[in-house]
Amino acid sequence: MTAEKIIKPANGYLMLIIVLTLLIGSIVLGIKQEQPLYIIVSVISFFGLFGFILVNPNTSKVVLLFGKYVGTIKANGLYWANPFYSKKKISLRASNFDSERLKVNDKLGNPIMISTILVWRVTDTYKAAFDVDNYENFVRVQTDAAVRKLASMYPYDNFADEGHDEDITLRSSVNEVSEALEKEIDERLTIAGIEVLEARIGYLAYANEIASAMLKRQQATAIVAARHKIVQGAVEMVEMALDELNKKDIVELDEERKAAMVSNLLVILCGDKEASPVVNAGTLNQ
Known part of the structure; x- marks a missing residue:
């Protein structure tokens, strides 16, 4: 299995009634009839309690059976599945990430300070869970790498007096630079099953050593x-x-x-x- 598979286990409310009935029945059998049957019923009801899966809105549960991927539960509600299933929670909500201010060189070699604001969410839980080690850390590292690459592609400002008459600059071409940044980050995060909703430059300035001269x-x-x-x-x-x-x-x-x-x-x-x-x-x- 190398792709996301959506599953929907049994209704959890129905199984909750069944498990509670078995649990109460085992207690009654143990008190009144004093038969060894209540031990078997107690064990079954006890293991049944571990099969419940609660999925909140805009979250998902990745289900594994002894290391094998079974599927992903995305619909919110209470479910019941094999008690031996292991579950991993992955949020489907939009997340906001404000990167650190990085010191990089622009196209003309001038040192600048730049940061980005990224809005992203997980769309493929299989890739997020198994194709990368830690998808949240993966977002941070790849975003920083994309910002460094973008800053080296454009000059900070347009200096026509020196023959650097650029159409797109980091300071003035906000929409064009944001589109290029969003595309660059989206290409890097596709491997982790992550969709980029928006990417914008959050901070932009010359580095301290040349700020006064500039x-x-x-x-x-x-x-x-x-x-x-x-x-x-x-x-x-x-x-x-x-x-x-x-x-x-x-x-x-x-x-x-x-x-x-x-x-x-x-x-x-x-x-x-x-x-x-x-x-x-x-x-x-x-």
Whole structure:
């Protein structure tokens, strides 16, 4: 037997009545008739008590007979089976696992700290019970291995300034990374008969030794991007101002005066501080 087999033993409530009747009958026989028959009945009723199997909702019992797999009971209720059966309980409930924070290197070689939150459940009790040694520990170890592999496949962030223009990153591509992580863990846990319901990155950050440097780098990148936007807007505004002056024929500017006007407007528009205007009370040449 190498696959899960679902079984449903005898009704436990009916057998409970029978076993209790035999037990009470053996006591009555022993007291009133003092016949050796009550010893046999007592032994039968005593062993009958070990045949009861209670299965709670969303749990299962794997049944063995002297090391041989008999089947799995998944329907909840009270049952009775061979008293010599050994039973192993396996939960079918969804379980939540929050992995430890692991220190790994991303695709670019930067050390990062990462952890995952995994939701899983057992779907094949035979594989969970016999194909792996300890299926709960198997989940923990394989999840850590999958997270390490995933972190090495993607960069933490996108640094286009160095030519690393990646479409998927650990920080920004949450859905894509989660799907890849879920697929990777599911492939590893299939051998244990475990289904992955959800896998998400629970914690993500640069390692302590480079966190400060990377923060400065991100700030510098943001400042450069903001400056680029400001300069682009300022150039467009200067161009619009010159066009409007020419269209409405307000003032005629030669190339030197245009250059001075462009310089002044760019300083005003791109400066960090407010401009202090100087009123020219003479001619334009002064």
